[in-house]
Amino acid sequence: MHELAICQSLMEQVESIADERDASRVTSITIGMGPLAGVEVQLLKNAYPIASAGTVAEDADLVIEQLPIKVRCNQCGAESDALPNKLTCQQCGDWRTTLISGDEMMLMSLELEKKNESASDVVH
Amino acid sequence: MCDTCGCNITHGNESLIKPGGKLEKTESGREAVTVLHSLLHENDHTAQHNREHFDQHNVLAINLMSSPGAGKTALLEATIQQMGEGLRIAVIEGDLETENDAERIRKHGVKAIQIATGSACHLDAHMIHDALHNLDLSEYDIVFIENVGNLVCPASFDLGQHVNVALLSVPEGDDKPAKYPVMFRTADLVMISKCDLLPILDDFDPERAKKYLRDIASDAPVIALSSKNLAGMNNWIEWVTQQIEQRIAYLEENPLQTGHHHHHTHHDDNAVL
Ligand SMILES: Nc1nc2c(ncn2[C@@H]2O[C@H](COP(=O)(O)OP(=O)(O)OP(=O)(O)O)[C@@H](O)[C@H]2O)c(=O)[nH]1
Numbered sequence: 001m002h003e004l005a006i007c008q009s010l011m012e013q014v015e016s017i018a019d020e021r022d023a024s025r026v027t028s029i030t031i032g033m034g035p036l037a038g039v040e041v042q043l044l045k046n047a048y049p050i051a052s053a054g055t056v057a058e059d060a061d062l063v064i065e066q067l068p069i070k071v072r073c074n075q076c077g078a079e080s081d082a083l084p085n086k087l088t089c090q091q092c093g094d095w096r097t098t099l100i101s102g103d104e105m106m107l108m109s110l111e112l113e114k115k116n117e118s119a120s121d122v123v124h
Numbered sequence: 125m126c127d128t129c130g131c132n133i134t135h136g137n138e139s140l141i142k143p144g145g146k147l148e149k150t151e152s153g154r155e156a157v158t159v160l161h162s163l164l165h166e167n168d169h170t171a172q173h174n175r176e177h178f179d180q181h182n183v184l185a186i187n188l189m190s191s192p193g194a195g196k197t198a199l200l201e202a203t204i205q206q207m208g209e210g211l212r213i214a215v216i217e218g219d220l221e222t223e224n225d226a227e228r229i230r231k232h233g234v235k236a237i238q239i240a241t242g243s244a245c246h247l248d249a250h251m252i253h254d255a256l257h258n259l260d261l262s263e264y265d266i267v268f269i270e271n272v273g274n275l276v277c278p279a280s281f282d283l284g285q286h287v288n289v290a291l292l293s294v295p296e297g298d299d300k301p302a303k304y305p306v307m308f309r310t311a312d313l314v315m316i317s318k319c320d321l322l323p324i325l326d327d328f329d330p331e332r333a334k335k336y337l338r339d340i341a342s343d344a345p346v347i348a349l350s351s352k353n354l355a356g357m358n359n360w361i362e363w364v365t366q367q368i369e370q371r372i373a374y375l376e377e378n379p380l381q382t383g384h385h386h387h388h389t390h391h392d393d394n395a396v397l
């Protein structure tokens with residue numbers, strides 16, 4: 001279950017960005033996930049409440065964008081959709097392809113609520 | 125964009141994730157921030173840092189991964205016996221519990237550092253960084269990292285190794301590359317281990333294992349090896365020797381920029397490695 005470790009690493013990034021931007025709250029976190037990232041989306045969702053508890057992102061929505069698997073053929077240059085265990089070219093059938101999408105695990109964006117201008121409790 | 129953390133935008137995914145795409149949205153009173161960093165950003169930076177430590181001393185780091193019991197420690201023991209004379213070897217052992225594997229290595233007179241990961245099912249770059257504090261890299265040519273036996277979790281964590289070896293033991297069946305594509309895609313070499321068992325477990329077809337590997341677009345060489353009767357040992361030693369030579373040639377052409385490795389903050393800058 002490495003999803004908890006990944007989720008904790010996500011929360012560290014989110015907290016430091018929220019801190020840099022003087023945010024009082026993170027309302028939404030969007031991550032992009034390819035099937036070849038080796039992360040079970042459901043396990044990540046299960047880990048999220050544990051990892052986010054007590055942080056600035058405690059109540060944030062976790063939005064997971066599933067990204068497609070795409071390969072480019074090194075032989076004929078065609079781009080095609082592919083499956084996790086079948087990354088061959090749909091056009092010419094050759095196995096020598098390059099993955100161009102599908103192994104991402106990426107923090108894509110955050111939505112923040114800014115601290116009140118008059119807030120005086122900012123600690124750096 | 126960041127070169128080291130695996131978060132590069134590619135032609136294939138840019139329309140989905142670039143700013144201005146469907147993901148950038150703002151609601152009143154809120155700020156949308158585009159980040160585009162790997163979720164393992166921090167790990168990946170530490171891994172790069174580890175790699176620079178290895179490179180400073182011309183040390184090749186090889187990460188061994190497999191399911192539990194596929195024969196990683198046995199391979200290391202056989203390798204030490206075959207190569208130990210001409211090659212200065214150190215081993216970093218990752219296990220959930222126990223020092224057993226490290227003790228097996230030490231019996232051969234080789235330095236072994238045990239990392240007990242506790243409940244973590246994989247090694248990460250920080251654990252390797254800590255282990256490097258107990259290893260004088262100037263004394264070695266090669267560091268083998270034996271990852272936790274697990275075909276899933278270790279695949280996602282860069283440790284700072286130069287190459288990955290995935291072991292697939294004959295009793296596991298030849299379809300593992302199809303079942304665990306994430307792991308096998310990371311392998312620079314796939315070793316069919318316990319190949320002395322092929323005559324007994326004759327439904328394992330090395331050619332079929334190779335076909336499954338090509339299906340996931342891997343061009344990794346496949347070596348069959350037995351740590352019991354040492355069949356295939358020459359191919360393995362040849363491959364390892366080649367990796368060391370290639371790394372040294374690469375570093376001669378691309379010398380390290382001194383000082384570069386401390387450009388980012390990290391918690392123990394004073395450590396002497
Ligand atoms: N027949 C045969 N048995 C082997 C071979 N290599 C290892 N074994 C046996 O397989 C078992 C596990 O070997 P290890 O080397 O401990 O495997 P490992 O991958 O290090 O195991 P973990 O660290 O627990 O994941 C032991 O009983 C070994 O004797 C081999 O080449 N042939």
Ligand SMILES: [Mg+2]
Pocket residue numbers: 196197198225270
């Ligand atoms: Mg072992």
Ligand SMILES: [Zn+2]
Pocket residue numbers: 073074075076077078089090091092093094
């Ligand atoms: Zn093609």
